Amino acid sequence: MASIQYPSPVKAPPHVVSLLDRLHQLSRTQEDAVDTQEVEAQGFDNYMRDKFIALDRDKAEFVYQLARAINAKTIVEAGTSFGVSTIYLALAVSRNVTAGTGPGVVIATENEKTKADKAREHWKEVGDEITGCIQLREGDILQTLKHDLPDVDLLLLDIWAPIALSVLKLVQPRLRRGAVVIADNTIGAAPKYKDLLAYMRAPDSPFTNLTLPYSKGLELSVYLP
Numbered sequence: 001m002a003s004i005q006y007p008s009p010v011k012a013p014p015h016v017v018s019l020l021d022r023l024h025q026l027s028r029t030q031e032d033a034v035d036t037q038e039v040e041a042q043g044f045d046n047y048m049r050d051k052f053i054a055l056d057r058d059k060a061e062f063v064y065q066l067a068r069a070i071n072a073k074t075i076v077e078a079g080t081s082f083g084v085s086t087i088y089l090a091l092a093v094s095r096n097v098t099a100g101t102g103p104g105v106v107i108a109t110e111n112e113k114t115k116a117d118k119a120r121e122h123w124k125e126v127g128d129e130i131t132g133c134i135q136l137r138e139g140d141i142l143q144t145l146k147h148d149l150p151d152v153d154l155l156l157l158d159i160w161a162p163i164a165l166s167v168l169k170l171v172q173p174r175l176r177r178g179a180v181v182i183a184d185n186t187i188g189a190a191p192k193y194k195d196l197l198a199y200m201r202a203p204d205s206p207f208t209n210l211t212l213p214y215s216k217g218l219e220l221s222v223y224l225p
């Protein structure tokens, strides 16, 4: 039976579609080959040093669509890796900016230099449309987001789960009312996200939360203090 082709909200030139095809494929192949014994032997950070672990394509398309819907012009991406989700976020921001007024930025964050370098190469392949609106902050996110943070429309938490809550607390004072926070793998990695989820779901939390049924879950939270 022929598979159904669902529409993608991301209208991008053919070279960008091929680049995204290639990067998602590479990421998927790496993830399918993850060897849990090697992760234990090498330690999580060491093992993941050369791995994409890109946001799944359907999730990335959802975040793109959401960024367009809320007209996000300032986005913080916690965890950039090789820059795959950044491409979606920057395409959305550049289109929101073109459609409206004022500047837009995706603040990308990565502490592995080799990953940051590779991410820049990928963005260059996409072209000026996105390179102009990405600001890559290299180094430990808990330091690089401490200063010069503008008001934020959308925060993508795609970082190692144990530091996700610290990142959220760092960005929270800059979230505008109605800002959206997306956290990946909140079903699959629920035990690791225990602190984050308890904080966001507490009865007096300023966040309203919805767990979307993507593979391993995707949390969509809205900041309504």
Ligand SMILES: C[S@@+](CC[C@H](N)C(=O)[O-])C[C@H]1O[C@@H](n2cnc3c(N)ncnc32)[C@H](O)[C@@H]1O
Pocket (backbone or CB within 6 Å): 052, 053, 054, 055, 078, 079, 080, 081, 082, 083, 084, 085, 086, 109, 110, 111, 112, 115, 139, 140, 141, 142, 158, 159, 160, 163
């Ligand atoms: C899941 S990956 C991000 C994937 C990316 N969003 C994408 O879709 O391509 C998480 C990234 O966070 C980075 N990271 C982990 N801890 C960090 C820290 N303390 N500061 C900055 N980056 C960090 C890792 O090196 C890794 O590349």
